[in-house]
Amino acid sequence: MRPRQAGESSAEHLHNTLLYAAVQAVAGPPNAVRAIRFPPGTRVRSVTVDGSTAAVDLSKEVEQQAGGTFGENGEFKALVYTVTGIRGINALQITVDGARLQSLPGGHLELDEPLHRSDW
Amino acid sequence: MTNRFIARTGSPGAPIVLALLAASLAIPGLADSSISAIYQRQTIRFTHLSSASGSVAIGVTDPGFQTLLHATGALLTWKPGERYVLITTSAPVVVSFAIGDRRYDVGPISLQASFAPYARGNEVYLPFDEVLRALDLALRRDGGVAILQPQLAALDLRQDGNRMTLLAHGAAPLHPRTVRESATAITYAFDGVGTTLGGSRQINAGGVRTVQITNSGTVRDPTTLVTVELAPGAVAEAPREEERDVALTFDGVPPAAPTIAEESPTPEPAGAGATSAATVNGPALVTGIAVQPSADGVTVAIAITGDTGYEWHRLRDPDNRFWVDIKNAQLQGPPIEESASAPLISVRARQDDPSTVRIALSLQGPKSVAVTPSATGLGILVGGEDVGDAPRSGSGSVGNVVSEGQQNAALVTPAPLDESGGSENSGESTWKFGPHSNYVPTNPRLIVLDPGHGGSDRGTIHGGVAEADLTLDMAKRLRDILTARGWQVKMTRDTDVDVYAADDTAKQELQARVDLANKAGARLFVSIHANAFINSGPYGTTCYISKADDVAFARTVAAHLASDGTKDDGIVKSHLYVTLHTRMPAVLIETAFLSNPGDYALLTSASWRQKVAEEIADGIAQYSREYPVPNQPAQ
Numbered sequence: 001m002r003p004r005q006a007g008e009s010s011a012e013h014l015h016n017t018l019l020y021a022a023v024q025a026v027a028g029p030p031n032a033v034r035a036i037r038f039p040p041g042t043r044v045r046s047v048t049v050d051g052s053t054a055a056v057d058l059s060k061e062v063e064q065q066a067g068g069t070f071g072e073n074g075e076f077k078a079l080v081y082t083v084t085g086i087r088g089i090n091a092l093q094i095t096v097d098g099a100r101l102q103s104l105p106g107g108h109l110e111l112d113e114p115l116h117r118s119d120w
Numbered sequence: 121m122t123n124r125f126i127a128r129t130g131s132p133g134a135p136i137v138l139a140l141l142a143a144s145l146a147i148p149g150l151a152d153s154s155i156s157a158i159y160q161r162q163t164i165r166f167t168h169l170s171s172a173s174g175s176v177a178i179g180v181t182d183p184g185f186q187t188l189l190h191a192t193g194a195l196l197t198w199k200p201g202e203r204y205v206l207i208t209t210s211a212p213v214v215v216s217f218a219i220g221d222r223r224y225d226v227g228p229i230s231l232q233a234s235f236a237p238y239a240r241g242n243e244v245y246l247p248f249d250e251v252l253r254a255l256d257l258a259l260r261r262d263g264g265v266a267i268l269q270p271q272l273a274a275l276d277l278r279q280d281g282n283r284m285t286l287l288a289h290g291a292a293p294l295h296p297r298t299v300r301e302s303a304t305a306i307t308y309a310f311d312g313v314g315t316t317l318g319g320s321r322q323i324n325a326g327g328v329r330t331v332q333i334t335n336s337g338t339v340r341d342p343t344t345l346v347t348v349e350l351a352p353g354a355v356a357e358a359p360r361e362e363e364r365d366v367a368l369t370f371d372g373v374p375p376a377a378p379t380i381a382e383e384s385p386t387p388e389p390a391g392a393g394a395t396s397a398a399t400v401n402g403p404a405l406v407t408g409i410a411v412q413p414s415a416d417g418v419t420v421a422i423a424i425t426g427d428t429g430y431e432w433h434r435l436r437d438p439d440n441r442f443w444v445d446i447k448n449a450q451l452q453g454p455p456i457e458e459s460a461s462a463p464l465i466s467v468r469a470r471q472d473d474p475s476t477v478r479i480a481l482s483l484q485g486p487k488s489v490a491v492t493p494s495a496t497g498l499g500i501l502v503g504g505e506d507v508g509d510a511p512r513s514g515s516g517s518v519g520n521v522v523s524e525g526q527q528n529a530a531l532v533t534p535a536p537l538d539e540s541g542g543s544e545n546s547g548e549s550t551w552k553f554g555p556h557s558n559y560v561p562t563n564p565r566l567i568v569l570d571p572g573h574g575g576s577d578r579g580t581i582h583g584g585v586a587e588a589d590l591t592l593d594m595a596k597r598l599r600d601i602l603t604a605r606g607w608q609v610k611m612t613r614d615t616d617v618d619v620y621a622a623d624d625t626a627k628q629e630l631q632a633r634v635d636l637a638n639k640a641g642a643r644l645f646v647s648i649h650a651n652a653f654i655n656s657g658p659y660g661t662t663c664y665i666s667k668a669d670d671v672a673f674a675r676t677v678a679a680h681l682a683s684d685g686t687k688d689d690g691i692v693k694s695h696l697y698v699t700l701h702t703r704m705p706a707v708l709i710e711t712a713f714l715s716n717p718g719d720y721a722l723l724t725s726a727s728w729r730q731k732v733a734e735e736i737a738d739g740i741a742q743y744s745r746e747y748p749v750p751n752q753p754a755q
Contacts, residue, residue: 027212068652102627118552119695
């Protein structure tokens with residue numbers, strides 16, 4: 001990610017940093033690395049910042065999770081730890097296709113309120 | 121010890137082909153031109169094309185472009201009004217473009233595009249050639265027809281003792297065929313992929329003498345041939361497919377003397393796997409090294425053409441070695457190894473991996489070292505005096521690459537979890553909870569058991585076995601044991617049903633289970649599950665918790681489950697709905713992984729499920745003895 005650009009406000013810079021961080025976290029490491037991953041095709045649709053809470057909108061594919069508690073827990077922990085690593089962000093609100101959801105179909109995590117590092 | 125080499129030469133053919141295509145499309149004033157191109161026998165029509173600085177620009181909402189991204193397994197993230205366009209390739213590598221900025225990033229590598237992406241109306245236009253290269257595709261011409269040709273994009277070499285592995289990476293799943301084999305050479309054909317890696321490379325390690333890459337076939341039906349010349353006695357193993365890569369492994373006979381590669385000055389930095397992303401840029405060239413005595417020591421001048429970043433490291437005294445890795449760079453000519461005058465001992469240069477040139481210095485002591493970019497490359501000044509606590513690493517750039525990009529990237533480095541399920545941040549020492557509750561069960565003899573899933577939600581399914589059925593079976597066994605021991609037991613379900621209603625939402629379902637326990641004023645809540653993962657690797661028993669009140673209970677149960685026959689993965693804190701919202705001490709037990717063969721055998725064994733039920737019951741008994749309910753007799 002490039003450093004702050006001339007003419008880029010601090011709010012824009014935070015937004016751009018968050019967008020990049022979220023996309024990287026959802027993409028995960030290269031395939032050859034054995035890692036817990038979001039379901040194939042899961043994409044970051046957009047990000048927004050409200051105060052110190054980031055909102056990351058994921059595509060519908062995230063609902064096709066077959067990873068059980070193990071995968072689901074790992075995916076979201078990695079995403080929360082990534083975005084809350086950005087200065088000024090301490091919570092993450094998940095939405096799917098623009099809508100809040102309480103938890104994933106057949107899922108285990110509560111997602112309707114912002115997630116924090118202290119949840120893990 | 122692993123070393124990485126290079127088996128590629130630049131890509132002299134690509135710019136010409138792309139330039140031809142660009143010329144044919146670069147009609148002045150072109151706004152709504154279109155072209156069709158064939159990708160994997162599918163004709164894709166690109167309609168949102170434009171031209172910029174003589175190159176082709178593609179609109180991100182172009183339906184043909186979307187089709188191509190989908191077909192290659194890539195994902196695009198962009199919203200109107202946003203400055204960044206991010207493409208996640210199937211590798212996956214994140215490619216980031218910024219409107220108005222010629223620089224773009226392919227993973228950690230910062231590159232220059234032929235023009236800056238620009239917005240027009242609700243559309244953003246990207247440099248098409250750069251996007252295609254990031255997708256490991258090449259735009260070729262077959263007569264008047266444009267072909268998007270998948271590329272064998274990289275061939276990395278990995279040495280492990282006497283074994284050498286060639287890792288082939290490309291745009292399409294690679295399926296090598298052995299087309300010629302003799303005692304001295306073996307040729308593999310990769311059908312369907314072309315390459316710009318053509319050429320021959322001396323390896324002379326791990327049983328491999330040379331690797332030669334040639335193009336064969338036609339533009340439409342390309343084949344890339346990889347011929348490996350073997351050292352006497354070396355043996356080729358059958359090709360192995362590793363995810364999207366193909367591994368070709370050779371076993372050599374032990375060498376009589378160490379090779380240059382094995383004199384590598386250092387272990388590779390952690391995670392320093394060569395990224396194929398490095399190949400998308402024209403690499404910088406390290407054209408020469410000059411060692412000159414100066415007033416206060418020795419200057420090592422490294423001549424570099426092109427823009428790139430570098431990173432240096434040094435080891436602590438008494439191991440006085442220093443090296444600088446020049447990224448995305450090729451060493452012109454053979455490796456260099458020269459002795460040098462004090463305070464140096466020697467200077468070496470070699471291609472350390474396909475995209476990195478390493479310059480290594482041996483020093484006569486803990487000498488001061490200063491690295492400075494210069495007009496012609498990089499200068500390293502080694503001082504005559506010893507220094508105490510010298511910095512041990514640093515980085516920078518030569519040419520026009522902005523090094524802050526890399527530093528900034530570190531700020532947002534994702535935190536992926538490995539498949540052990542943990543990370544350096546997890547573990548009991550870092551758990552944070554709210555205060556313990558003052559919860560007093562209105563029914564201290566009641567345990568609520570929650571068999572996970574059920575009804576319309578089967579949970580995870582493997583080999584025809586559904587999690588929902590296993591959890592119900594285990595909960596019933598546990599119920600019978602607890603009842604026999606004098607407990608009252610309520611089940612959130614005791615048949616194969618949804619607890620709230622068929623086809624309800626996940627939250628309605630989970631809330632219904634929580635409500636049942638909270639309203640009943642139960643002493644403890646136990647949710648029983650079977651785990652799963654997308655591959656068969658992970659196995660073991662895990663107890664999940666969320667609240668301060670859960671810790672002691674989960675610890676006791678986990679201690680009893682530790683001997684259940686599969687791995688003990690202990691206790692994991694998470695934000696799980698049922699443990700979070702139940703008011704009493706609760707634990708969600710992921711008994712074992714249906715996706716792992718060993719665990720699957722356990723889960724499908726009735727006697728194992730009985731054993732697990734008994735261990736949970738023993739945990740409940742011990743906990744209730746050690747943590748009696750206030751003002752209530754212990755159970």
